[in-house]
Amino acid sequence: MQNIAQILAFGVVDAAVLAVAAVAFTLQFGVTNYFNFGYGEWLTLGAFVAFGFNNAVLHLNVWLAMLAAGLVTALFSVTLNRALFAPFVARRPDTMYILIMTFGVGFLMNELIQAIWGTDYRQLAYGGDDLHPIGPLQFSTNQLAFLGVSLACMAGTQLILSHTRLGRSMRAVSDNRTLAVICGIKPDRVADATWLMTGFMAGVAGVILAMQIHSFSTDIGDDYVYLIFPAVIIGGIGRAYGALIGALIIGLATAIGVLVIPASVSPLLVFAALVVIIITRPQGLLGGATGRGIMRQAEAA
Amino acid sequence: MNILFYLTTMAIYTCINGILTLGLNMQFGLAGILNLAFIVLVAVGAYCTGIAALPPAPAAGAVHYIGGFGWAFPWDLLFGMLVTVAFGCLLGLICFKRIAHWYLALTLSSIGWALLILVSNDANLFNGQTGLIGIPGPWQDQLSPFQYQFVVLAMCVVALAGVFILFSRIEHSPLGRGFRALREDELAAGSLAKNPLRLRMIAFLLGAGAAGLGGGLSAIYFGGWNDSAWQPGETFVILAAVIVGGRGRSLGALLGSVVVMDFLVEGSRFLPEIGGRTDLLPAIQGVAVSIVLIAVLWWRPFGMWPEQKERFPKLRRRPNDFLPAAAPALGGTE
Numbered sequence: 031m032q033n034i035a036q037i038l039a040f041g042v043v044d045a046a047v048l049a050v051a052a053v054a055f056t057l058q059f060g061v062t063n064y065f066n067f068g069y070g071e072w073l074t075l076g077a078f079v080a081f082g083f084n085n086a087v088l089h090l091n092v093w094l095a096m097l098a099a100g101l102v103t104a105l106f107s108v109t110l111n112r113a114l115f116a117p118f119v120a121r122r123p124d125t126m127y128i129l130i131m132t133f134g135v136g137f138l139m140n141e142l143i144q145a146i147w148g149t150d151y152r153q154l155a156y157g158g159d160d161l162h163p164i165g166p167l168q169f170s171t172n173q174l175a176f177l178g179v180s181l182a183c184m185a186g187t188q189l190i191l192s193h194t195r196l197g198r199s200m201r202a203v204s205d206n207r208t209l210a211v212i213c214g215i216k217p218d219r220v221a222d223a224t225w226l227m228t229g230f231m232a233g234v235a236g237v238i239l240a241m242q243i244h245s246f247s248t249d250i251g252d253d254y255v256y257l258i259f260p261a262v263i264i265g266g267i268g269r270a271y272g273a274l275i276g277a278l279i280i281g282l283a284t285a286i287g288v289l290v291i292p293a294s295v296s297p298l299l300v301f302a303a304l305v306v307i308i309i310t311r312p313q314g315l316l317g318g319a320t321g322r323g324i325m326r327q328a329e330a331a
Numbered sequence: 332m333n334i335l336f337y338l339t340t341m342a343i344y345t346c347i348n349g350i351l352t353l354g355l356n357m358q359f360g361l362a363g364i365l366n367l368a369f370i371v372l373v374a375v376g377a378y379c380t381g382i383a384a385l386p387p388a389p390a391a392g393a394v395h396y397i398g399g400f401g402w403a404f405p406w407d408l409l410f411g412m413l414v415t416v417a418f419g420c421l422l423g424l425i426c427f428k429r430i431a432h433w434y435l436a437l438t439l440s441s442i443g444w445a446l447l448i449l450v451s452n453d454a455n456l457f458n459g460q461t462g463l464i465g466i467p468g469p470w471q472d473q474l475s476p477f478q479y480q481f482v483v484l485a486m487c488v489v490a491l492a493g494v495f496i497l498f499s500r501i502e503h504s505p506l507g508r509g510f511r512a513l514r515e516d517e518l519a520a521g522s523l524a525k526n527p528l529r530l531r532m533i534a535f536l537l538g539a540g541a542a543g544l545g546g547g548l549s550a551i552y553f554g555g556w557n558d559s560a561w562q563p564g565e566t567f568v569i570l571a572a573v574i575v576g577g578r579g580r581s582l583g584a585l586l587g588s589v590v591v592m593d594f595l596v597e598g599s600r601f602l603p604e605i606g607g608r609t610d611l612l613p614a615i616q617g618v619a620v621s622i623v624l625i626a627v628l629w630w631r632p633f634g635m636w637p638e639q640k641e642r643f644p645k646l647r648r649r650p651n652d653f654l655p656a657a658a659p660a661l662g663g664t665e
Contacts, residue, residue, distance in 0.1 A: 065437065067367065118629065125433050126365050127628055130574065133367065134624045137567050141617030149610050252563060256444035259437055267434070294459075297449040304441055305425055312429040 032166050037285050043173045045281025046180035047238050051254065052261040052273035053187060054231035060204040060268035061224040064119070064128040068136010069258065070251030072229065075139060076103045076236025077154075077250055078147050084154050092156040092241070096179075100233040107229025108222050110135065116218060144248045151245045154237070176238050183231055187270060196223055204268065260300050264307050266314025275315060279303065339480045341597065346487035347549050348592045349585050352572045353498050354541030356584035360573050360638075361507060362534030363514030365436035367566055368443020372539050374450070374561040375418045376546030380411030381463040381556055395455050396463060404469035408547045415543025416536050423532045431517065431527075444563065451558035462557020466550055483552050490548060494541050499581040501537070508641060510534050511579065564617065568592065571624040577634030586636050595619045 051073060059065040066072070080099035083090045090098065118131055159170040169177075191197035199220045202210040211217060239254060240246045261280050265272025280300060287299045307314065351373060358364045366372075382398030384407035402410065426438055451460050469486070471479055501507045512520040513530050521527050550556045568591060576587020596616045627634065 064433070067436075067440075114625075123628075123632055126359075126363065126436070127632055129365060129433055129436060130570065131625065131628050133567060134571070134621045134628070137564060137617060138621035138625070140564075141614045141621065145611055145614040145618070253448070256441065256448055259441040260445065263438060263441060267437070292453075294452040294454065295449060297445045297452065301442060301445040301449065304438070304445065308425055308429060308438060312434075 041282040041285025049277035051235035054228040056273040058228040067133035070255040071136040071139040072232035073236030074251035076233030077240035096237040100230040103233030104229035107225040266317030272316035350545035352588035354538040358538035360579040361510040367440035371443035372542035373546035376415040376543030377550035377556040379414040380547030383407035383410040411547035412543035419539030464555040577636040579638035583636035
């Protein structure tokens with residue numbers, strides 16, 4: 031019994047790391063109305079920038095490096111949005127072309143990261159992993175830190191969305207762009223702020239993911255989107271709480287699944303969860319509209 | 332002889348890439364299904380062709396795979412294609428009825444990537460990351476490698492010609508116009524009695540057939556297949572070929588596959604090495620392809636050789652001729 035509780039606790043830690051990435055992805059979609067198919071590379075960029083600060087030259091503490099990586103990724107996202115995505119969207123191309131554009135940019139980023147840092151496996155340098163008993167469970171220092179970082183990101187997002195003018199504007203643009211514009215909200219600024227926020231979270235998620243899996247290469251982001259996208263779909267695309275719930279479901283399901291089926295086939299669980307959700311509730315658990323309804327909204331925007 | 336060997340190899344690659352590009356052009360270019368998991372279909376074709384051609388896996392040893400039928404040439408390829416179409420049918424049944432457009436793209440790619448991780452993690456299904464090796468080709472044991480090269484080339488040329496003729500016929504047929512109507516406006520197409528579900532499924536399965544054929548041919552030619560050949564980036568290159576060439580036009584797609592895969596990817600092989608780093612080459616290839624794709628999306632979103640508006644011959648007969656011949660009530664003079 032205690033064993034199962036411990037496994038569930040590890041599942042929660044996995045979910046915490048996944049949640050940061052998934053919430054940022056879904057938030058950016060909600061405001062800008064197109065999603066970022068190259069999203070995995072934002073995590074890769076975060077991980078490698080942190081590696082640069084942490085290992086190569088500066089030997090910064092890993093948590094400072096994480097903050098720095100988050101900031102670099104955030105600035106990079108805003109610059110990219112200003113230079114490429116926003117002008118491209120302003121030309122009103124087919125939505126598919128916007129998606130292909132983001133996919134292409136992601137691919138370009140991955141290749142550039144490979145050109146700079148090479149394809150070798152890397153490790154971040156951080157302190158020893160002591161075990162801390164909490165009640166009947168055991169957590170390592172870093173796992174507690176992951177939970178802390180994740181909770182801080184979630185709380186920060188929640189505070190911004192519910193208590194600031196920016197957050198209200200973001201929700202307004204997400205709900206009804208036209209109405210928001212009529213009310214005097216400048217959607218371009220809101221989009222910039224969103225890219226800043228989600229870029230920061232993506233960078234941080236990349237770093238904690240890199241710490242969690244210990245050694246990483248330039249594939250780190252590509253290999254992780256296969257958990258992020260299902261989490262977002264299961265929760266209901268565009269819904270921050272949905273992404274959180276989706277991340278929890280996937281984290282716990284893969285953790286419990288290892289008890290029942292061999293670890294090598296655990297991606298089957300993700301696949302099964304996706305199929306079940308698409309057949310029974312295509313808009314996701316928290317998605318208000320139907321699957322086709324969400325698409326109409328995006329078309330109209 | 333060496334240069335001839337190189338040229339035939341390039342020709343084989345060009346044919347296989349052409350088949351794959353035509354397949355994705357059918358799905359994305361004509362019917363508008365942005366299938367970012369296209370390479371998964373190719374992989375299904377390749378693995379299934381492989382297990383159909385290979386003898387059964389030895390009971391003891393490190394090599395595990397399902398199947399192992401030891402079938403001869405045309406049957407293994409056909410089996411691969413059929414399984415790919417069946418797999419495409421399954422994906423379509425899961426997804427098409429409930430979701431469409433960009434949400435479909437997200438879902439298809441998630442499903443594809445989950446399967447990718449599954450196949451490379453699990454050693455029992457297709458031998459994990461090692462993949463299948465030693466897939467026998469037709470008459471490979473009786474021919475010299477040089478002669479075999481020409482046999483494969485002939486197979487690939489015939490396959491490409493078949494797929495091209497079929498797909499460009501479809502492109503200009505009522506079916507193809509239905510696909511395009513669906514792509515441009517699903518609601519309008521539906522109101523003109525075009526069944527979106529059926530059309531989308533047909534286009535998806537045609538594309539899946541081409542994917543299975545191309546995958547099977549490459550498995551036969553390489554003699555093996557493993558998960559490094561079906562990373563998400565591979566779909567990206569095929570998609571870039573469709574966009575650069577001209578979405579929705581078979582000839583444009585072929586042109587795109589030659590430009591992207593032969594000129595950009597293969598051409599950057601001849602660049603001088605920078606700083607003695609051999610790992611830089613794939614990165615440079617990727618950078619070249621993605622920059623060209625972004626530039627095309629920005630300046631020429633319909634590609635180098637864009638789709639033409641359908642033109643119909645003018646009516647030769649006068650409108651009166653369409654009336655029934657014996658219609659005295661309308662005042663016919665005959």
